[in-house]
Each structure stands twice: as C-alpha cells, then as structure tokens.
Amino acid sequence: MDLNVLIVGGGIHGAGLLHDLATRNLRGIHLVEQNQLASGTSSRTTKLVHGGLRYLEHPSQWGLVREALRERGILLRNLPGIVRPMPFVLPNFRGGRPPWLVQTGLTLYDLLDRVSGLPSARRLTHAELAQMAPYLRPERIAQETGSAFLFYDAQMQDDVIVRLAVRAATRLDATYQEETRVEDVIREGTGFCVKLASSRGRQEVTARVIVNAAGAWCNANLLRWGVTPRVPCLLDVGSHLLFRSQAVPARPEDCAATLLQHEDGRVVFFIPWEGRWLLGTTESALTGTPDHWECPAGDRDYLLKVAAVNLDLAEAERHIEEFFCGIRTFPLRASTPAQAGQPAPGIWRENPFASPFYKRRLEKDVSSLSREAVVDEVVPNLITIYGGKFTTYRALCEGVGDRIADRLKCARRSGTREQESWFLDELRETEPGLFHSYSDLRHG
Ligand SMILES: Cc1cc2nc3c(=O)[nH]c(=O)nc-3n(C[C@H](O)[C@H](O)[C@H](O)COP(=O)(O)OP(=O)(O)OC[C@H]3O[C@@H](n4cnc5c(N)ncnc54)[C@H](O)[C@@H]3O)c2cc1C
Structure with missing residues (x-):
C-alpha cells in the first residue's frame, strides 16, 4: 500500500483527522488502531462538550474557552441527538x-x-x-x-462520535484497520516505510506523511521508532x-x-x-x-x-x-530537564514510559494545567498530536489537515463544519449499531 497519509491511533484525534482529510478529497489516507476504535481515552471521558466554566478563572485560558464554545455550537448542529444540550x-x-x-x-x-x-x-x-x-x-x-x-x-456519546467520524470518512474513500499496531517507522527519502503487525501477520506500507495521534502512547511510539521526542508528557x-x-x-x-x-x-x-x-x-x-x-x-x-x-x-x-x-x-511545553542531555531513544525502547519523556508527578496542582493540545513535528512529515480536549478536536484536526493539505498540494478546504459530511441519515439506516455507546453494548 502506498499512502499519502497514515494516521496512528483510532481515538477522536485520529478519527477526526481521517474525516477532515477525507472531506478534502485526498486519496490514500489510512488509519491504524492497535485495539478497537475509541478503545483508549476517547470512550472514557466525562461526556461533556463544553467550554469549561472553571477555566474562566484563568484569563490566559479564555481563548481556549471561546474556541471550545464555538466547537460546541458546531457539534450540536452537526450531530443532533449524539451531542445534546444539557442544563x-x-x-x-x-x-x-x-x-x-x-x-x-x-x-x-x-x-x-x-x-x-x-x-x-x-x-x-x-x-x-x-x-x-x-x-x-x-x-x-x-x-x-x-x-x-x-x-x-452539552453532552455527548463520545465513542459513537469516533466511530461515526471514521465511517463518514470511509464513505469518502478513506480506509482503516483495527487490531493492528504500528510497530516501526523508518525514514525513506522524504517519506516513510511503516511496519504494521496484527494477529494476521506483518505488513509493510509506505506513507508521505505520518500523524502520531496516539494519545498516552505518543512518546512511547516515537521512542520505539527511534525518534527523540521534544515534548515531555504527564x-x-x-x-x-x-x-x-x-x-x-x-x-x-x-x-x-x-x-x-x-x-x-x-x-x-x-x-x-x-x-x-x-x-x-x-x-x-x-x-x-x-x-x-x-x-x-x-x-x-x-x-x-x-x-x-x-x-x-x-x-x-x-x-x-x-x-x-x-x-x-498533559504535554509539558516548557523545556524541562528532559530536554538537556537526552539519551539516545534506543535506550528506552524496552520501557519508553520509564524515560524522562514521561513525568510521573508534578509539584504543582494538575488541575491548573492547560488542556490545550500541542502539535509537534519533530521530524519533517512526522506530526504528533499531544493532549487536548475532545470538545475542540474538530478545530485541532482542521489545523493539522490544513498543514497536510498544504504539503500535499491539495487546495480543497475541510468540510467537517458541514452536517452533510457526516452522512448521518445514511449511516443510521445502514449501520444502526454504530449509534450505540460502549456502555449500552456492555450492559444492554
Ligand atoms: C477522565 C477524562 C475525562 C475527560 N472528559 C472530557 C470531557 O468531558 N470533554 C472533553 O472535551 N474532553 C474530555 N477529556 C479529554 C479527551 O478525552 C481527550 O482529549 C481525547 O479523548 C484524546 O483523544 P486521542 O485521540 O488523542 O487519544 P485516545 O483516545 O487515547 O486514542 C489514541 C489511540 O491510539 C492507539 N494507539 C497508540 N499507539 C498505537 C500504535 N503504535 N499503533 C496503533 N494504534 C495505536 C491507542 O490504542 C488509542 O486507541 C477527558 C479525559 C479524561 C482522561
């Protein structure tokens, strides 16, 4: 498979980006998830699509609150019933x-x-x-x-949104596979050779751009692929x-x-x-x-x-x-001791989570840390998405999508603001199971 873009991770950021790129009519876009879609953090949220009232106490966070409230409006309009008003x-x-x-x-x-x-x-x-x-x-x-x-x-069915975004993307010719892990990424010219592993065996693909949308695994992936991260995480x-x-x-x-x-x-x-x-x-x-x-x-x-x-x-x-x-x-933007005198990434291959790129604790109160995402491109065309809120995923993915579209010389803008890009009526008819949350599936 020769891909334009390979997305690592089927949480909301991977799914949202697949959807974004598909609405731009980009071809050769593929997502790989090591478990099932939304099996990570994206199905374990507080289910709120919100600006975060309490962040208003920090004026530095008002921009994030405003963006989240704008996105809340877009999601309420585009996903009625799946995102709904909550008094x-x-x-x-x-x-x-x-x-x-x-x-x-x-x-x-x-x-x-x-x-x-x-x-x-x-x-x-x-x-x-x-x-x-x-x-x-x-x-x-x-x-x-x-x-x-x-x-x-507003509140949401978080995992349903992830699955719908992926399915909407597949209506526009994007592809994905679950139960498959991105094991290694090797630089080849300006692109990459990527090794995938699943219970069905091993597979190799090439990709011009890779997006590491792997949530808590982001730095662990980079270290396994021999890349030294620049953004430590808590x-x-x-x-x-x-x-x-x-x-x-x-x-x-x-x-x-x-x-x-x-x-x-x-x-x-x-x-x-x-x-x-x-x-x-x-x-x-x-x-x-x-x-x-x-x-x-x-x-x-x-x-x-x-x-x-x-x-x-x-x-x-x-x-x-x-x-x-x-x-x-939580991506920790500030340069920390981890930045100085970094050991070669190979050292942490066995247990990347014991590396200085993951912090176990912080002195200060965690609840005061910003929920803002950080997008880092430590190697050209290898983009990592760290942290962020579910509520603002669409805007974040639109920004990353713009960057990729520019690179791949695609002039078409993102269509994810438009309700039609979700194919809701069609999906409700053909795949009603998509609309049940994990919680219903487990207990119903
Ligand atoms: C307790 C809690 C409550 C929250 N509540 C809210 C809320 O109410 N509202 C809100 O807006 N935000 C909330 N958030 C934040 C929100 O949940 C996250 O920002 C978002 O879900 C992160 O999504 P993600 O796609 O980055 O990561 P994930 O959902 O974790 O997805 C990453 C995926 O990558 C896969 N992966 C990793 N490595 C590989 C690999 N090598 N190969 C293949 N696949 C790989 C993983 O299996 C995983 O499925 C909450 C977060 C938490 C923890």
Whole structure:
C-alpha cells in the first residue's frame, strides 16, 4: 500500500483527522488502531462538550474557552441527538465564591458563545434547584446554599462520535484497520516505510506523511521508532462511577446536571447520561503503562465519599453499574530537564514510559494545567498530536489537515463544519449499531 497519509491511533484525534482529510478529497489516507476504535481515552471521558466554566478563572485560558464554545455550537448542529444540550445547576454553597462573581462568570460564558443558541444563564430559586436537582442533599440546599444558578452546556456519546467520524470518512474513500499496531517507522527519502503487525501477520506500507495521534502512547511510539521526542508528557488518570437510574428517585432525562465542589476544593460533575447517572472525575497519577495499568484503588472510594457528602442517593454502592477510568495526557511545553542531555531513544525502547519523556508527578496542582493540545513535528512529515480536549478536536484536526493539505498540494478546504459530511441519515439506516455507546453494548 502506498499512502499519502497514515494516521496512528483510532481515538477522536485520529478519527477526526481521517474525516477532515477525507472531506478534502485526498486519496490514500489510512488509519491504524492497535485495539478497537475509541478503545483508549476517547470512550472514557466525562461526556461533556463544553467550554469549561472553571477555566474562566484563568484569563490566559479564555481563548481556549471561546474556541471550545464555538466547537460546541458546531457539534450540536452537526450531530443532533449524539451531542445534546444539557442544563446545569450551580448551587453556590455559603462560604464559596461571591454570587456576583459567579454571575459575572456565567455572563461571560454566554457572551463567548455566539453560535449555539442555548438559553442564557439565570438565577434559580431554592425550589427550582430542588426540582431540577432532586439528588442534592435537601439539608445542603436549605441550610448551606446561598444562591443558585442555571446555565447550559452539552453532552455527548463520545465513542459513537469516533466511530461515526471514521465511517463518514470511509464513505469518502478513506480506509482503516483495527487490531493492528504500528510497530516501526523508518525514514525513506522524504517519506516513510511503516511496519504494521496484527494477529494476521506483518505488513509493510509506505506513507508521505505520518500523524502520531496516539494519545498516552505518543512518546512511547516515537521512542520505539527511534525518534527523540521534544515534548515531555504527564499521564494522569481520571475515574468515573456510572450509577443505574434507580440511584435517584427521578428520571435522569427530567433532571439537570451539576458541579459539586468537594471539601478538598476539587470540582466533580454529577450528570444524567443515557438513562443513568455519571459521577466524576478524579486526578491520580498513572501507575504502570497505558498497556498495563489499573484504575487507582482509592478513586472509587473517593467518588463514593463525594456522593455521600453532597448527594442523596439510594444505596449508592448497590447501584454502581460501572467504574471506569481514562488516561489524560498533559504535554509539558516548557523545556524541562528532559530536554538537556537526552539519551539516545534506543535506550528506552524496552520501557519508553520509564524515560524522562514521561513525568510521573508534578509539584504543582494538575488541575491548573492547560488542556490545550500541542502539535509537534519533530521530524519533517512526522506530526504528533499531544493532549487536548475532545470538545475542540474538530478545530485541532482542521489545523493539522490544513498543514497536510498544504504539503500535499491539495487546495480543497475541510468540510467537517458541514452536517452533510457526516452522512448521518445514511449511516443510521445502514449501520444502526454504530449509534450505540460502549456502555449500552456492555450492559444492554
Ligand atoms: C477522565 C477524562 C475525562 C475527560 N472528559 C472530557 C470531557 O468531558 N470533554 C472533553 O472535551 N474532553 C474530555 N477529556 C479529554 C479527551 O478525552 C481527550 O482529549 C481525547 O479523548 C484524546 O483523544 P486521542 O485521540 O488523542 O487519544 P485516545 O483516545 O487515547 O486514542 C489514541 C489511540 O491510539 C492507539 N494507539 C497508540 N499507539 C498505537 C500504535 N503504535 N499503533 C496503533 N494504534 C495505536 C491507542 O490504542 C488509542 O486507541 C477527558 C479525559 C479524561 C482522561
């Protein structure tokens, strides 16, 4: 196979880029995923398509919030039902932020979004709060809530979006394969010879451009391919509890979501999702590697404690349907000690995650790290996508797509802003299974 572009990784960034390049009518575009599409972080998110209200506290992040809100509008329009509006109640417990500050933040959040047409934020009475969030502890509402607000964001079926993006791309002649690993990449002239391995055997392809969209595996791949990374990463785990609908004596679809500020200052979401209730997330160091790791032992208990303090759930433990975790990748832009005197990449071939290109912990609070993605081209035509948010994947992929199209002398612009590029009606008819989330497939 002689390819123009080979994409490594079938998470949202690989899938989104395949879709982007296919809408430009580029030929010879192929994606390779070592497991199944969306089997990595992209099916283990908090399922929010959001600007990130709390990032407004850092003016340096306003640009990212604005971009995320613009993308929220595009996804709401293009993927109706798969991305949908979600009301959020914000109880402002006494001793928390002053109401004028919360109100100002919400007004700014509304002002930064000019496309999605969601209702504006407003104040709520205690009675409205209790009705929209019947799962909150009544005594907390009565005694501790100073003021309360309602605002809108959106939620998604994350893994469904990944599969749809790939399938839409295949309607435009792109190709992909699962259960296949990109083992090695060898430079040949201005392109690459790529070695693939699967249970069916080994295969060699050539590609003019490679995009390493491998999430937590990005630097491990580079090191295995003999390339020294320039962007060290911190890998960190976020956990969620999914409760059955019976945990709350109200229908999830009749309720709003909420943000809980736990005693330790951490913000945790409680969200109605697909007829169930989702609670998360945490931030714990990854022990092991993305191939061999376990959900952090304390996270389940931590989330149950958050629930016990803030929520009025019936037999919470008994109604746990699933405990799932995902790995966040934080690219650390600043030059760190890892940049100086780097050892040859071959040294870390056996265990790239023990290399200085992965940081185990940081001194500072991880929640204050930027969620912005970093795109790096350490070798010409070998592009790596680090970190980022699901919400902003389309814009990120459009940027990478522009760079590749320029290289391959393709003048056609990305079509992913257009609803037709998703072939939704056609896919609903021919492949209805694509529209079921992993959670339904596992439990239904
Ligand atoms: C707990 C948590 C909650 C989050 N919640 C949200 C949220 O609510 N909203 C939001 O906008 N963002 C959220 N995010 C961020 C978002 O999930 C990520 O930005 C996004 O999913 C990353 O996608 P990716 O494609 O880069 O990585 P992944 O989804 O991990 O995909 C990478 C893929 O590459 C494959 N791969 C790696 N190496 C190879 C190889 N050599 N050969 C073949 N395949 C390979 C892997 O198997 C994997 O499937 C959350 C993240 C976490 C961890």
